[in-house]
Amino acid sequence: MISLGIEGTAWSLSIGVVDEEDVILLESDPYVPKEGGIHPREAALHHSEKIGNLLNRVFSKINPEEIDVISFSQGPGMGPCLRIVATAARVLALRLKKPLVGVNHCLAHVEVGRWKTGAEDPIALYVSGGNSQIIAKRGSRYRVFGETLDIGLGNALDKLARYMGLKHPGGPKIEELARKGKEYYELPYVVKGMDFSFSGMVTSAQKLFDTGRRMEDIAFSFQETAFAMLAEVSERAMAYLDKDELLLVGGVGANSRLQEMLRVMCEDRNASFYAPPKHLMGDNGAMIAHLGLLMYRSGYRTSIEESTVKPNFRIEDVEVSW
Ligand code: ATP
Ligand code: FE2
Numbered sequence: 001m002i003s004l005g006i007e008g009t010a011w012s013l014s015i016g017v018v019d020e021e022d023v024i025l026l027e028s029d030p031y032v033p034k035e036g037g038i039h040p041r042e043a044a045l046h047h048s049e050k051i052g053n054l055l056n057r058v059f060s061k062i063n064p065e066e067i068d069v070i071s072f073s074q075g076p077g078m079g080p081c082l083r084i085v086a087t088a089a090r091v092l093a094l095r096l097k098k099p100l101v102g103v104n105h106c107l108a109h110v111e112v113g114r115w116k117t118g119a120e121d122p123i124a125l126y127v128s129g130g131n132s133q134i135i136a137k138r139g140s141r142y143r144v145f146g147e148t149l150d151i152g153l154g155n156a157l158d159k160l161a162r163y164m165g166l167k168h169p170g171g172p173k174i175e176e177l178a179r180k181g182k183e184y185y186e187l188p189y190v191v192k193g194m195d196f197s198f199s200g201m202v203t204s205a206q207k208l209f210d211t212g213r214r215m216e217d218i219a220f221s222f223q224e225t226a227f228a229m230l231a232e233v234s235e236r237a238m239a240y241l242d243k244d245e246l247l248l249v250g251g252v253g254a255n256s257r258l259q260e261m262l263r264v265m266c267e268d269r270n271a272s273f274y275a276p277p278k279h280l281m282g283d284n285g286a287m288i289a290h291l292g293l294l295m296y297r298s299g300y301r302t303s304i305e306e307s308t309v310k311p312n313f314r315i316e317d318v319e320v321s322w
Pocket of ligand 2 (some may be wrong): 105109128250251282285
């Protein structure tokens, strides 16, 4: 069975095609802001201008008749972007006479991680631009056991990078700089139970920059502090929920230092650490196609009437029947 998935909740416009075994193809045309962060309307304009060509690229490699289900990210995300994706998905489903499945973007990050690593019942640490959450399955739903009290870690990294004059996305640039950091400056370490916060850290790091500290040392201090917070809450969640697997997903998960710190923490407690390949960490169409396929096989269908966008869609809203 073959599923085509469309992702476009924010910066990434991406179409993936998967079957039960593997990713068959993945074509993307990301929106890169000329300056500043992501502007929802600009991103949506980009998606609407590029989606036709992207679909042509996909259909030059696979016959549309071979596709069994059209999957799309229904939320959470930026309203104007979600509407472009949902419209494209509806048109495709009607045109090709194929069933439609709207999926939750956060759940797609988790499920593609499980699929590509073999993690069975993990604590998922989901860290991206807009979201930073500790997730685990309880009964027939994934639940959020801890999350950021203000901004996602990716947004925090992007904001700090922008302040230091670096272009979006900042996460990979901070990672590069941090490798050359030597001096550690203390930053606000805010953990409350299994929740945490990053905005105070951003303000303090910006002050370090204003007082002329080296960018490399600021990036290093920021990463060490933020990642230690995430390692602490992940460990607490594993102990509290009695799980021995940790799965890292979301765009920030591509960071090698974060992976290293979590791996060491897991080794210390005889737990397994899992992270999917980098091209499936950040937003991508293959994760949407994969979750759409799982849902379709377990009976989910989204009618045209039900296919309206859900900008505040929560992972707990989805009954997991696969
Ligand atoms: P979501 O809707 O799930 O919040 P998103 O739109 O933020 O997703 P993702 O691709 O999941 O998109 O994550 C993008 C974020 O990941 C950006 O903030 C980016 O700076 C960050 N990022 C990417 N690579 C790295 C890296 N190597 N180290 C740290 N952060 C990274
Ligand atoms: Fe994402």
